[in-house]
Amino acid sequence: MKRKKKTLAERKETVKYWRDKADILFSELERKTVGHCQICSKLGLARKGDGAMIKGLHIHHIIERDWYRYRYRRNNTIVVCVGCHGSMANYRNRSCSAHGSLIAQDLFYAIAWDKFPEKKEFYELHKPEGKTEKDENGHVVVYKSAYYKEIFEALNANKT
């Protein structure tokens, strides 16, 4: 059976719609504010269109993105160049990267913790157990679209 395409109004009710919007805005604001790789200092390049100096920069999440409660916390993210991020196959062999070999990750975090003790502190305080967030009864925590919508609107309101 062919599934009917969702209307915009219907899409706006979904988690994905607001989570994607919050993800994009959070990443863009962080990259714009910082403007360079916080590990190796490489500068962002001008993006086509508005010229924002954010091209070639990523956001690395220290505690994985699937822990939604930490997903939009500045202390849980580091602005990185694609090389230092190491999340793409061509950059896997770097001697220092967030997703590289264990040695590369050690070097990445040695630099990160040295430069940003507040991020280290945040990580040590919140470092979770396991891959997914669970409540005190052991149930996987699911955030509704309103949670992401609220985050998106708060980020948007502070936008300069």
Ligand SMILES: [Zn+2]
């Ligand atoms: Zn870098």
